[in-house]
Amino acid sequence: MNSAPGPHVERRRRHTLYFLEWAASQRPVHLDTEVDMTRVQAHRAAARVQGTRYSVVSYLLHATGRALARHPAANAVMAPGWPSPLRRPRVMRFGSVTAKLALDRTVDGERTVLSALLPGLEDASLAEIQRNVDRYRGQEAAQLPEFKGVRMLGRLPVPLGRAAFAAVLRDPCRRPAVFGTVSVSSLGHSDVDGFHSAGGTAVTLCAGRILDRPVVRDGRIEPAPVMRLGLTFDHRVIDGATAADVLSDLRHSMEDFDDGSREGVPGPDLRGADHDHRTARGLEQSPT
Incomplete structure (x- = not known):
């Protein structure tokens, strides 16, 4: 069967290809669970009554910041240069949690993924998290100063773009400001029950x-209301128990x-949702 060359990869997606080439060195392992979202949905409903809209991903980001602060070993990444016969493996842990949130945006008529840092x-x-999420989801989000580097990578010839991307990775101190310390992605707006991806950090949600x-x-x-939550971890950085x-x-x-009391929203009426749902659903299991 004859075949013809397909179209070149759009310039808007080149940064994604450079990232995937780099992330191929990860050793991803996948976990997942189901989250009873009764309380979150009740809080969202109470907020809407007060004229405030919260996205589901904002609750996940809120929980992620607290969880990684309690588990600092997972707020990390494998140091650049590994694996190499001349380098010893070294894990970089970060003192603050910065999420890299994947966003599906249309730029100049082309659909692409932008990574927003929180x-x-x-x-x-x-409320602070939601304000940042709203800013990145605006119509002109692709033109924000934060995405200047992405726009530049799309304009450079591929060899130079790949070299520029690699140069950023050489400075460990710049990693949180470029790639974050934890990756978060959501397809909850579509008919997707669950999925896994590897975002270049020790943990991807x-x-x-x-x-x-x-x-x-x-x-x-x-x-x-139940949400499936997937967690991919880099086995080079942490183990399955962590x-x-x-x-x-x-x-x-x-x-x-x-x-609600700390976010300026009256606490939702959770009577009837305040059962011990975790035990009842069989999610509190003994270690095997």
Whole structure:
């Protein structure tokens, strides 16, 4: 069968290709769990009554900052240059949590992925996180100063673009300001239940859609809004036990979320949602 060469990769996607070439050295392992989003959805509904809109991913970012502050070993990355016969393996841990949030944007009529950075998540309030998310989701987001480097990579010839990307990686101190310390991606706006990706950091979090699913509460089957949450970890940096602790921490934080009094939003009425849903759903299991 005859075939013809396809179109060249769009300039807007070249930074993605350079990143994937670099991230190929990771050793990804995938975990996932289901999160009962009853409390989060109740908080969102209470906020909307007050005229405030919170995105689901903002709750995940809020929980991520706190969880990685409690598990600093996972707020890390493998140092540049490994593997190499001349270098000893070295893990870089970061003192602050910066999320790299993947955004699906249209730039000059071409669909592309932009990575927005949200620093200081260990202390950021939900309202502060939402303001940053809204800024990056604006119509002119691709023209923000933060994405100047991405625009430059698209304009450079491929050899120079690849070299420029590699040069950034050589300075460990610049890593949080370029790639973040944890990667977060969501496809919850589509018909995707769950997925996994590797974002170049020790931990990458992937959120699917929220869907009513049957859960068991007080011996009765009831519908509840459930989100599948995937966690990919770089096995060079952390082991499975640490990754499992992080994922469990995230699930507990989101299932128990009740931060209305500190976010300027009255606390939601969680009566009827305040069962011990974690135990009832069989998620509190002994280690095997």
